Amino acid sequence: MLKKWRRLKERITPTDIVMWVIGGAILALIIWGSTATIAAGRYNSHHWFDFVIFGLAQGSIYALIAMGYTLVYGVLRMINFAHSEVFMSGPYTAYFVAAAFYRSDFLDQHPFISLLVIFLVAMITSAGIAFLLERIAYRPLRAAPRLIPLITAIGASFFLQYVFRGLYGSGFQAYPVVKIFEGEWAFGEFRILRFHALVIVAAALLLAALYSFIQRTRIGKAIRAVSEDKEASYMMGIDVDKMISTTFVIGGLAAGAAGVLYALMFKQVHFFMGFIPGIKAFTAAVLGGIGNIPGAMLGGIFLGLIESVGPSLFLDGLGIIAPYQLKDAIAFTMLVLVLIFRPTGILGERLAVKKA
Amino acid sequence: MSITHSLWKTGLKTGLIGGVVSVLLALIGMVEGFSQRDIINEVISMGHTLLLLVVVFITYLSAKRTTSRTKVLALVNSLVTGIVTGIFLVLLVILGNVVNLRSIFVNASPVLYNIMTFGQGLMNGSLLLLVVAALIGLLTGLVYLLPNLLRRVLVTSLSSVVLAGVVQDLLRPTLAAWGPIAVVSEWIFTANGLSLPGAIVLAVVIAIILLFWSFKGKAIQTGVKNLPSGQQRVLRYIGFSILILVFLILPQVLGLFLSEVLTIVGLYVLLGLGLNIVVGYAGLLDLGYVAFFAIGAYTAAILTSPELGFFHFSFWSALPIAIIMGIISGVILGIPVLKMRGDYLAIATLGFGEIIRILVLSDFLRPWLGGAQGVGKIPKASIGSFEFARPQEIYYLILAGCLLVIFISLRLRDSRLGRAWMAMREDEDVAQAMGINLVATKLLAFATGAGFSALSGAIFASKLSSVYPHSFNVMISINIICLIIVGGMGSIPGVIVGSVALVGLPELLREFAEYRLLVYGAALVVMMLLKPEGLWPAEIRRRELHEGEPKTTEQVLPPEGGLSSNEEGA
Structure with missing residues (x-):
């Protein structure tokens, strides 16, 4: 009996107990808060539907940005901190195209063509910035210890932010409104804002395209090979440098598209607009298990939903004032909670062995 | 024919880069922004200096990249680079005069073109600009050929x-x-x-x-x-006491503004030394370090501020409590992340930092923490009737803190615990196999770092007399990480040099505020590309990063005889 107890004691360390207590306490709080909120009945099903749609829209944007983080992490094992500026550069540059279309009334006459052009400009700009970033700042540092590229990325992030501030000015620019995406569509008794639908559909299409590109094409296969083992793929005749560049370009394309969706949703662009979505998307990538592509999508959508539904669902019932202020705190608490119980993220298994 | 072709190539390629860089510099407004000030009165303005310095730099690079052994080729290359860069600038001026670039690029103003053409009008000015760029190319090439x-x-x-x-x-x-x-x-x-x-x-x-x-x-x-070793020691003591004396009289000499800068640098030194233990010694990448700074500052604020009215402690009795709070929270936030590694750890700690800031900012906790308005009326620290109120006086408080923390870090570095931290940094699994208790070692690293940070926070609160949640955003953590790496990871003088370079210099150049972070970012990238070990690296790390390179005389490893004789003894 005593021996058994001792063995158990060896296996469960005090820190484990503390962790389970913390995790359990937060879970209990969430359950209590949710029941209290639902019991109080302050929100009806329309509210919840709106929360979920908003969360999905925001989450799919996070998912698109997170793809860039996770792809780059896969091939280089580095946090590309400047990815948020890659995200910002596209829509900010495309803003001038959009504004010109708007002034000439082209935007309202041919909304789909102009949106296509805006998307293309943004995606190409972001991809170009991402390509240059890798070529100039990261490639010489392949062999350096892991903190060095991180600092370089932080520096590049500042640099790009302030270059764009210098080029385009420091003010907020209002993104033009596309008329046919104003207003709402009704499904039975539920209503959905048109631009939310646009964002969700466009992001879903892009994510599907990206995923099948990575899974089905030769280039996608090569990228996956490089992230699995650089040396082995080099020996199999894969041009590793080229594949790393391609990875950055793909991440840039996704980020540029996500940027336009973000600008259409929040209707403004600014040189600092990348910072918060960037951190959120990185969180999403880690949440899903960094380096894991479906994980990044899942993590992004999960984070978007939690941020949108969480404050009202968990906190309102606890009688906390202005719960929406705490949405970021909820997002990060979820992150920490997930990492406590699954230190490698929701879907991350591969990297657990390799000391992520 | 092919020889002449390759002859131009370096010059042309570098010139293209130079052209893009200098046009970018003009378009982001640095040239115009700096032209208000002169380097030499009425001879050359700072904007011109900047533009011409880019040309100098790029043509020098071109000369240096010339692979051919014929020295004249370097001259030709730098000349070509100068001309190409000049052509780019001239093209910008002409394009700007034809098309209104200003609808996109806010800084492409007529003033800029006027500066770039030296106020000589479009035709003459463009020609002059081209000639100047070519001349600079030629001169730089000549300088390159000098002994x-x-x-x-x-x-x-x-x-x-x-x-x-x-x-x-x-x-x-x-x-x-x-x-x-x-x-x-x-x-x-x-x-x-x-x-x-x-x-x-x-x-x-x-x-x-x-x-x-x-x-x-x-x-x-x-x-x-x-000199005999006794005299050398005397010399070293003299040097050391002069240094101390300089530090003691510095704020009296420098005046208000520079002393203020010194206190800010000092606070960052304190923070940097704390994080140096976590990141530099123990190798735990902590991006939420600002949380402990905030906890220290808020603890001091709550305990001393009459505005909230819970307690009326003096600064000195609040200080140890703030430090203890920091240490406790270091352990509490350390426990959940014990099993995480690398980037998972980084993002989890970043999450903690943000959670603390958001909680402090929220209306929910406003009655206790002041919400977005923060806490004010925090009393200054005082000894007897001497009050640490002005920057010149707070400086001494911070200096004392820095000296204490430097002493502790030095002693810790060479202690058993310090060795354990460094072993853990190199390889966790091996360290554990060698009998190091990872849990205790990690938590001690988090706790020590957090304690230093809380000390810094308490001083910060009394310095500003108020605390606001906005002072504790994630940029502070990132800034501290950067200054540690730029100074040299794991090196105590490195932290000081890093703080001066990344905090002091930008503070001094406040008038260029718009371009401060631009230059900061570019400097970080260039620094990491050229000198990744930092400005004042710890000896071990420098050797690691330059492994395989030919050793210079100063870099020879310590005598190996000592090591082997030890082994024989054992």
């Missing part, structure tokens, strides 16, 4: 003139209080830049000093080295 010593002297003396011009509005008021020096300074400086004779004299004096040092410096150094 090493001469080139170094020339470059250093000219760059010190530029530097003196940049910082003149800091130097001039400071030197004005200094009797005889004030006279000299008034002669060298004008209200806007250096005076022409002043600049010439400054350049010549610096050149002479450099020449003297390069001829006699070696002799002096070996002379000192050959």
Whole structure:
């Protein structure tokens, strides 16, 4: 009996107990808060539907940005901190195209063509910035210890932010409104804002395209090979440098598209607009298990939903004032909670062995 | 034919890069923004200097990249680069005069074109610009071909003139209080830049000093080295006490603004030394370090501020409580992340930092923490009737804190615990196999770092007399990480150098606020590309990062005989 107890004691360390207590306490709080909120009945099903749609829209944007983080992490094992500026550069540059279309009334006459052009400009700009970033700042540092590229990325992030501030000015620019995406569509008794639908559909299409590109094409296969083992793929005749560049370009394309969706949703662009979505998307990538592509999508959508539904669902019932202020705190608490119980993220298994 | 082709290639390629860079520089507004100020009064403005410096730099690079052994080729290449860069600039001016670039690029104004053409109108000015760029290319090529010593002297003396011009509005008021020096300074400086004779004299004096040092410096150094060890020790003590004395009288000499900068640098040194233990010694990448800074500051604020009215502690009784709170929260936040590694750890700690800030900011906790308005009326620290109120006085408080923390870090580094941290940094699994208790070691690292950070936070609260949640955003954590890496990871002097370089310099150059972070970012990238071990690296790390490179004489490993004799004894 005593021996058994001792063995158990060896296996469960005090820190484990503390962790389970913390995790359990937060879970209990969430359950209590949710029941209290639902019991109080302050929100009806329309509210919840709106929360979920908003969360999905925001989450799919996070998912698109997170793809860039996770792809780059896969091939280089580095946090590309400047990815948020890659995200910002596209829509900010495309803003001038959009504004010109708007002034000439082209935007309202041919909304789909102009949106296509805006998307293309943004995606190409972001991809170009991402390509240059890798070529100039990261490639010489392949062999350096892991903190060095991180600092370089932080520096590049500042640099790009302030270059764009210098080029385009420091003010907020209002993104033009596309008329046919104003207003709402009704499904039975539920209503959905048109631009939310646009964002969700466009992001879903892009994510599907990206995923099948990575899974089905030769280039996608090569990228996956490089992230699995650089040396082995080099020996199999894969041009590793080229594949790393391609990875950055793909991440840039996704980020540029996500940027336009973000600008259409929040209707403004600014040189600092990348910072918060960037951190959120990185969180999403880690949440899903960094380096894991479906994980990044899942993590992004999960984070978007939690941020949108969480404050009202968990906190309102606890009688906390202005719960929406705490949405970021909820997002990060979820992150920490997930990492406590699954230190490698929701879907991350591969990297657990390799000391992520 | 192919030879002549490759002859141009380097020059052309570098010129394309130079053209893009210089056009970018003009378009982001740095040229125009800096042209208000002169380097040399009424001779050359800072905007022009910047533009021309880019040309100088790029043409020099072109000359240096010339692979051919024929020296004239370097000259040709730098000339070509100068011309190409010039063409780019001229194209920008012409394009800007034809099309209105301003609807996209806010800084592409007629003023900019006027500056770029030296106020000579479109045709003449463009021609002049091209000629100047080509001339610079030629001159740089010639400088490149000069003997090493001469080139170094020339470059250093000219760059010190530029530097003196940049910082003149800091130097001039400071030197004005200094009797005889004030006279000299008034002669060298004008209200806007250096005076022409002043600049010439400054350049010549610096050149002479450099020449003297390069001829006699070696002799002096070996002379000192050959002294008996007793005298060397005396010399070192003298040097050390002079250093201490300088630190003690510094704020009295420097005036209000510079002392304020010094206190900010000091606070970052405190923070940096704390994070240095977590990141530099123990290798745990913590991006939420600002949380402990916030906890220290808020603990001090709650305990002392009459505005909240919970407690009425004095600064000195609140300080230890703040530190203890920091240590406790370091352990509490450390426990959940014990099993995480690398980037998972980084993002989880970043999450903690943000959670703390958001909680403090929220209306929910406003009755206790003040919400977005923060907490005010925090009393200053005082000893007897001496109050640490002005920056010049708070400086001493921070200096004392820094000395204490430096002492502790030094002792910790060489202790058993420090060795355990470093073993863990190199490889966790091996460290555990060697019998290191990872849990205790990690938590001690988090706790020590957090304690230092909380100390810094408490001083920060009393310095500002108020705390706001906005002072504790994630950028502070990132800034501290950067200064540690730039200074040299795991190195205590590195932290100090890093704080001066990344916090002090940007504070000094406040008037260029718009471009501060741009330059900061570019400097970080360039620094990491060229000198990844940092400005003042710890010895071990420098060796690691330069593994395989030919060793210079100073870098020879410590005598291996000592090590092997130890093994024999064991």
